[in-house]
Amino acid sequence: MPNNRSVDGHDAAPMVLPAPRTPSPRDAPVLKWGVVAPGWVATRFVEALQTYTDQKVVAVGSRDAGRARAFADRFGIPAAYGSYAELVEDRDVDIVYIASPHSGHFEQAMQAIDAGRHVLVEKAFTRNAREAEQLIEAARERGVFLMEAMWMRFLPHIDVIRQVIASGLLGEVHTVMADHGLPVEPDAAHRHYAPELAGGALLDLGIYPVSFASLVLGPFASVTAVGTKAFTGVDGQASIVVTSPSGAHGVLNTTVFARTPTTASVCGTHARLEIDGHFYGPAEVRLIGRDHELLDTFVPDPLDGGLCYQAAEAARCIGAGLLESAVMPHSETLSMMHILDGIRRDLGVSFPGE
Incomplete structure (x- = not known):
C-alpha cells in the first residue's frame, strides 16, 4: 500500500513513480x-x-x-x-x-x-x-x-529515474551503488584482454556504473579507484568511489573475473530506488520507503534489450537538424572519457599507441 505519510508525519501525496516520456x-x-x-x-x-x-x-x-x-x-x-x-x-x-x-x-x-x-x-x-x-x-x-x-541513457526506465531525481522524490541523495562484472575466460586474443583492442573491464563494462553515477549525481567532485590488472596488463577489476559537490558518494565496481549482480540503487533521505540486474538494460525499478516498504514499481517493455531507442534518438535529432543529442550530449561523452582516463591512470593502465 502506498505510504501517504510524509517524513515529518503529516499527510502527503502518495509516493509513486512517474511514467516514462520516451517516444516510441x-x-x-x-x-x-x-x-x-x-x-x-x-x-x-x-x-x-x-x-x-x-x-x-x-x-x-x-x-x-x-x-x-x-x-x-x-x-x-x-x-x-x-x-x-x-x-x-x-x-x-x-x-x-x-x-x-x-x-x-x-x-x-x-x-x-x-x-x-x-x-x-x-x-x-x-x-x-x-x-x-x-x-x-x-x-x-x-x-x-x-x-x-x-x-x-535512452531507455524508458532511465527516464523514470531521471524524473524521480529531478522531482526530489527521494529527498537528498547520499549514495549511489552500481556494478557490472562478468567472467571472461583468460585468452590474450579476446577483446576484453587485448591491449591493442583497448581491452579491460573499464571501457566495456565499467563505463555503465560510472555513467549511471554521473546521470544521478551530476559532475563528480572527486574520483578514486583501485584495481587489479589482468595477465595481459589491461584492467581486470576496478573499484571506484566518486563524490559529488554536495558530498554524495557513488560506490562502483567492474570486473572480468567474476559475475556480479549488475544491480544499482539510488539512496536518499526519503526513499530509495532499486534497479534490477541488468540495471543498464530494460530493468524493473522499485521505489522503497524509509521503512523498507515497497511503494511502487515500474516494469519496462523489454524491446530486444532496448538498442532500438538509441537509433530512434539519433534519427529524431538528425530529422530536427541537430548535431548532438540532449539526452547524451557531447559534453557528457567528453566528461566520461576524461573520468575513464583518470581511472586508468590510477590503475596504471595504458594502451599501445596512446
Missing part, C-alpha cells in the same frame, strides 16, 4: 543506416532496428568481404563492402553505426565524418578523451550529427 521508436524519421563491423553487437542492433523501428539498414562494411556478405544476406541488406572506406562513401547511407572494438572507433568515425555521414559510435566512444575531442570537433566542422551509443 517507430515514431522517429526513417534513416538509411550503414553498419561497420558485423559482429555480435551489430547483430543485436540490426535485429532491434528491423523488429522495433522503421529504420532501414542499407549497407554493411567489414575488413572481410565474405563476412560482410554473410551478414548482409542474413538481414536482407542490399550492399556489402569489404572495407569501411567503401561503406562510408556509399551515397545511399545517411548514418553510420560503428560497432567495432574501442580501438577502431576513432579512425572509423573520422572516416565517416570526413565523408559527410552522420555517426553513432558504440561505447566507449573512443580509447581516450583526446580522441573524443578530435571527433567532436571534426563533426562540428563538417556539420554532421555525432553521438555515443550509450544505449542505457
